[in-house]
Amino acid sequence: MTSQDADRPGPAGTSRRSKITPEREREFFDAVLDRIRECGYDAVSMEGIAASTRCSKSTLYRQWRTKPQFVAAALRSSRQARFAGIYTGTLAGDLREAARCAGEWSPKDTQLLQALGHAVLQDQELAKALREALVDPELAALREILRRGIERGEVDAGNPALDYIPAQIFGVLRVRPMLEGRHADPDYLLRFVEAAVLPALGLD
Secondary structure (H helix, E strand, O other): OOHHHHOOOOOHHHOOOOOOOHHHHHHHHHHHHHHHHHHOOOOOOHHHHHHHOOOOHHHHHHHHOOHHHHHHHHHHHOOOOOOOOOOOOOHHHHHHHHHHHHHHHHHHHHHHHHHOHHHHHHOHHHHHHHHHHHHHHHHHHHHHHHHHHHHOOOOOOOOHHHHHHHHHHHHHHHHHHHHHOOOOOHHHHHHHHHHHHHHHHOOO
């Protein structure tokens, strides 16, 4: 039996959603995402989350029906654009600050991405939720940073490197743990931006 089989929804009579407070819902979501980071997606079960949060498993099943739906809801609840508040007045300054911020939150996000890697290939809803929570908001904010730099005349709109800046920053976040067994911390990301990103844009 797979973990998803074990987490199949209960009988039709249990489908009515429960009323839970936002604080309690946040507790459930934090518990499932933390457990995925620690043990991997397949090791997580609705029963285990129910036990760790001291609720009945029927409460979770009524609210979210299946583990993939539960995890997708938890991911969407964590959506935030951490690059969105960055505004130093220069493109180079913004990219340095983006590197610092990315290095601060990369351990938790990278763990989650790696733990969900196989599961998102099998479940489109889960893949969509992961992208909406961790990828799309940051991509949009990073592209806005680049757009402002173009408008200020700091970089030419035709610079071919512009299309690859998001791939460079997000790629190094994913790859360093595999290459070196360490997360891309703020110092590493800042050095990467100084050595690879800014020169490609003609900035210093």
